[in-house]
């Protein structure tokens with residue numbers, strides 16, 4: 001049986017935006033996922049590894065945290081990142097998910113490109129790039145809470161081979177994002193937050209979704225794609241249709257909504273994916289993830305989408321006695337996924353699966 005690919009999430013954003021805080025919360029609420037962390041930081045400026053390893057979180061063992069402190073990760077990809085990933089993948093204890101926290105100076109694109117290196121490509125899939133933004137700093141006309149510290153980090157990194165102005169770096173980090181987190185929402189009022197949201201959206205041409213957070217407190221299901229633990233839950237969960245006349249599930253995070261959309265076999269996977277892309281663009285869908293039944297294929301098709309990034313691959317044969325089915329978990333903001341939207345989305349997914357609805361992807 002082929003080894004299932006391990007999803008990797010890149011978490012980027014300026015120094016002090018709240019990346020470590022978000023990761024810490026994520027580890028504490030990982031839903032049983034075994035997470036390995038790669039943290040990129042420098043000398044005495046870096047304390048994140050210590051914060052995370054010393055945190056006493058059960059799911060995060062000391063040797064699951066790897067620190068890369070030879071310079072900015074995007075400038076040391078070949079020397080540092082690839083060997084580290086390879087070592088991580090050769091461990092006996094395979095992680096369910098890999099999280100990479102970049103330094104505040106990192107350009108995410110070279111890092112994402114590194115996932116195409118042969119050593120990594122066959123074993124890891126990019127789950128998504130999450131860009132954390134200090135909304136309060138941006139509202140105040142800055143990119144980071146402490147721009148002097150960012151400058152100090154830059155000065156301390158002798159291997160840094162890009163010297164973009166802060167504004168350009170900020171735009172690059174936003175452009176690379178599959179999901180943007182406007183963090184530190186507690187420090188500004190709603191109107192200001194909305195202004196920051198618009199400003200951020202203007203910096204990206206794509207239909208990237210933006211969510212807000214206080215102290216990075218966001219559910220793992222929103223931040224991360226499928227993992228071993230979620231797999232069984234999808235099969236067990238009732239579809240939206242089955243749930244329609246029942247009380248909704250209890251939520252820890254009221255601002256988010258999720259449901260399972262069930263559909264029939266996929267007539268044409270490429271058109272299905274193109275249609276899903278369009279659907280995500282049209283609705284407030286943050287994530288779509290699950291499995292699909294492709295007739296004629298012995299293997300199950302994994303579908304993972306965050307923003308406009310959609311990954312599909314066959315991960316394992318359907319087991320004997322297992323029902324071949326298409327089930328996608330749809331996650332979005334509560335306000336955007338009301339009952340009518342859920343009915344419409346489920347119907348569209350069913351139509352896309354059967355080929356009766358052949359929406360082309362929005363460019």
Ligand SMILES: Nc1nc2c(ncn2[C@@H]2O[C@H](COP(=O)(O)OP(=O)(O)OP(=O)(O)O)[C@@H](O)[C@H]2O)c(=O)[nH]1
Pocket residue numbers: 013014015016017018019020021022048103104183184185186187213214215216
């Ligand atoms: N008020 C407020 N403070 C926050 C929030 N998120 C993080 N902080 C604080 O902001 C500071 C920086 O947070 P970190 O999580 O270390 O930020 P980071 O992006 O990991 O920073 P580096 O790793 O240094 O690049 C810490 O003092 C956090 O406690 C938030 O949502 N609201």
